[in-house]
Amino acid sequence: MIKEYPFFDEQIYQQQLTNGLQLIFIPKNGFKRSFVFFASHYGAAMNRFIPKGEKAYWDAPLGIAHFLEHQLFTMPDGQDASELLAKLGLDSNAFTNYSLTGYLFNGSDNILKGLTLLLDFVQTPHFTEKNVLKEQGIIAQELKMFLDRPGDALHYGLMQNMFFEYPLKHDVGGTLASIKDITAAHLRTCYRTFYQPANMTIIIVGDLNNIFKQEASFSDLVDFVSEHQKTKKFGKTTEIIVDYPQEPDFVRTNYDEKTMEITVPRAAVGLKIPFANLDFNQSMLLELRLKILLEANFGTSTDVYQEMLDQALIQSGIATEVYHDGKTGYVKISANTEQPQAFVKFVQERLLSLSQFQLDLLTFERFKKALIGNFIRALNSFEFLAVGYLEYQYRNSNLFAALQMSEDLTLEDLSSVQKYFTEDKLTSFIIFPNQSSLSKKASLE
C-alpha cells in the first residue's frame, strides 16, 4: 500500500509480510545514502506485561529492554554484529527509549547485505548466563557514568518528583540494583514476547535503484525481505498485553534537591501533563500547542527572556522541552543559574500565569509557522524521518496527517492545554555544587 502526502512531497510504502513483520519504505530518489532501521515496539515503558504463553502480569526488572538490545549484538559464534556491519562499510548503532528498541545502520553500498545481517542478528537470540554476567558489568559502568552527568541527574530528579509509578521516572537503562536481577531466562521471556515479527518494523529510507544496484520497485524489496523471513522459524503470533500504570494528575512532590561536583547550580521546573489516552493525532497536536505557549513565553525573542537575563536569573540560556508519549508527559524548563531558587520561583509564577495567558493572533501564527517549519526541516534527516514516523505511529498519530492538521491549529485551540498550568502539576529540582566543587571553584577564581 502506498500512502501519499503531497503537502510534504513524501510517499510511504507500507506492507505487512505474512509473518506479521511491517515493512516500510520511504523513497528518496537520487540519494546515494540509505538508512535502515529495524525496531521492536518494546521500550522501557513496557515493564509490566503478560509474557507470551502465560496468563499473569510480570514486573520485569527495570532496564531489561535496553539490556536485551546490548545482548543481541553478541552473536552465537561470539562475533559482534556491529563489527561485521563496519566491515561492510556500514555505520551501525542501536538505542532503546521508552517506546521502542531500534537497530540501525547508514551507508551507500552493501545495503542488502547489511539488511540481511541486521535481520539475522536481531532475529537470532542467544542468551547465556556468562554473557549476561559480562553485560551486567558493562551496563553498570554505563549507568554510573549517566548518574555522574549533571544533566541526567537533573532530568531524573525532576521525573522522580513528578511521577508516582510511570516509567518515565526511571532511566531507560534501569538501576544498578535492577540490572543485577536480570537473568538469561528473563531475556528469553522478553524476547519471545516483544520480538515477534508482528511487533517489529523495518524502515528503509533511500533510493531503491541504488540499494538494488539496478532498477527496482517496492515489490522487489518486499520479495527480498519475505524470502529472508522464510529461512527463519517463528512461533505463532500472540497479542501483547502491557499494563501502563495510570498516574494521578498531580505531582508526587513539588521539590527536591541534591549536590554534585559542579561549579554552577542547575535548576529545572517541570509541569506534569495529565494522564489520558488521546485520540488519533492528538498527542502530537498537544505537544505543538505546548511548544507554542513556551516559545511565546520563554523564547529568546521575548521580553520575559530579557528580564531573566537582566535579573541574572539565567546566564547563557534556557532549555525548554515538551514530551508526550501518548498517555502522559511533561514540560521541562531548565538552566544553569547562580540563583536557582529565584529562577524556579520566576519560572513557576510565569507558568501559572499561562492559564490566563492571551496570545495575539499574529504572534501565534508566527510561532506556529516557525515550529512547523523547524519540524519539517528536521525531516530532511533520514533518521529523524524514519524514527519519527514510527514513534508517531506507536502514539496513535500519523506524522504527516498530524502535521497537516497542525496547520489548521487555531489560537482558540491553545486553551485546551492552558488548563494544565496549575500549582499541583508543578515541581522543581535543583542541583547545588557540593563542598568539594565549591572549594575547587574558589581556588580557580
Next chain:
Amino acid sequence: MIKEYPFFDEQIYQQQLTNGLQLIFIPKNGFKRSFVFFASHYGAAMNRFIPKGEKAYWDAPLGIAHFLEHQLFTMPDGQDASELLAKLGLDSNAFTNYSLTGYLFNGSDNILKGLTLLLDFVQTPHFTEKNVLKEQGIIAQELKMFLDRPGDALHYGLMQNMFFEYPLKHDVGGTLASIKDITAAHLRTCYRTFYQPANMTIIIVGDLNNIFKQEASFSDLVDFVSEHQKTKKFGKTTEIIVDYPQEPDFVRTNYDEKTMEITVPRAAVGLKIPFANLDFNQSMLLELRLKILLEANFGTSTDVYQEMLDQALIQSGIATEVYHDGKTGYVKISANTEQPQAFVKFVQERLLSLSQFQLDLLTFERFKKALIGNFIRALNSFEFLAVGYLEYQYRNSNLFAALQMSEDLTLEDLSSVQKYFTEDKLTSFIIFPNQSSLSKKASLE
C-alpha cells in the same frame, strides 16, 4: 500471519494485501456453510471528518453511511446485487451501525463466485441524483417505521437525554430532514474517503477445502482476493481523520417523556459512561464489569428482581443493556410497567447504591463465569464471531485476548466502574399511552 488462541480453540489468519485491504480468515474445519463479511470502518459515529483530498472538517448529513450502504446494492446496469447473490443460492444482507458498514452473505456453494460479486458491487460505486431521490423515499419510509416502534422511541428518547452531541443520540439512519439533504456528490465524498481498501476488511469463516472445492490453504485465499483486486484501480491511500465530539461526563437532561399509541407504559433508566479513550482491551473489560454489577443487582435470580415483581413495578421482565464504543457508552435498564415513575425511582435508587455495593467473592465468580461462558457460546455463530472480532479490533481490543484477560478479572476490579453511579450521570425516559390508545384499551377490557 496466524494468531492462535488455544484457550478458545480458535485461529485467526490475517493478511493485509498490497492495496491495504485487510483479509481475515477464521477456519471452521468440517463445516459446509461459510460466512463472508465485507466491512468498511465507516459508521454513523463518523459524521464529522476531513474528506479525502481536502483540508477542513465536513459535517455530513446524519444517516449518510447507512444511505450509502443502501445505494451500493444498485449496480451500474440497474441490477440489484442482493438478487444476484440470491440467484447464486447465497443469503445476503447488509447493515450499518455506529462503527462500521457491513455487507455479508451465507451459503454452502458458490462462495468464491459470491465473494467476487460482493467485492465487485461494493467496489463499484455508482451514484446518480435519480437513484438518490428514489432512495430518499425508501429510507424515509424505513425511518417512519422505526419512529413508530415504541422500543426504538424509548431508546432514542433516552439517548437524547443522555448525550449533548455524541452520535449515539441519533438513529443510524439519520432523520427525515437530514436524508433529504443527501446528494450524489456527498455519497461520492464519503465513498472516496471511507471505502479506500486500507479502511476495509474481508472476513471469511468456514472450511477452505469446501470453499475452494479442493484442498486449499490461506495463501490460496490471499491469492484469489489479490488477483481480483488487481483488476480494480484505487487511488492512493490517505489517513482518515474523524472528529468524535467529546462529551461531558454528565447527562444533558435527567428526564423526558412522550406519548405513543401503546397500551402499557414503557420506562427506561440510563447511566452515561464518562468519555475516555481506553487502553487496549479496556473497553471490553469495562463492559464486562458493568454487566456483572447489573446481573448481580437486576438479574432474575436476585432478591431485587423478586421485589420488583412483588411491588408490581415490572410485569413480564426487565431488559438490561451495556454498550461501550471505546470512547463512551451507556447502561440501559428498561421495562414495560404500569407504574413507570415508581419503576424509574426504584431503579435509580438501586443504581445510585451501586457506588457502595459490596459483592461477595463467590457470587462475583459465578456471574463472571456465566457471562464469559455466554459470550464464548455466542461465538459459535459465525456472524457473531466475525462481526465481533472486527468491532473489538475497531475498539482497540482483541476479542480473544480480552476474553483471556477477563478470566483474571477480580472482585476489586469492580470498584473502577462503581464510581460511575452518580446522580449527574443518570437519566430516564417514559412513554405513556396516548389518549386514543387508552380508549382502545378501555374498550378491549
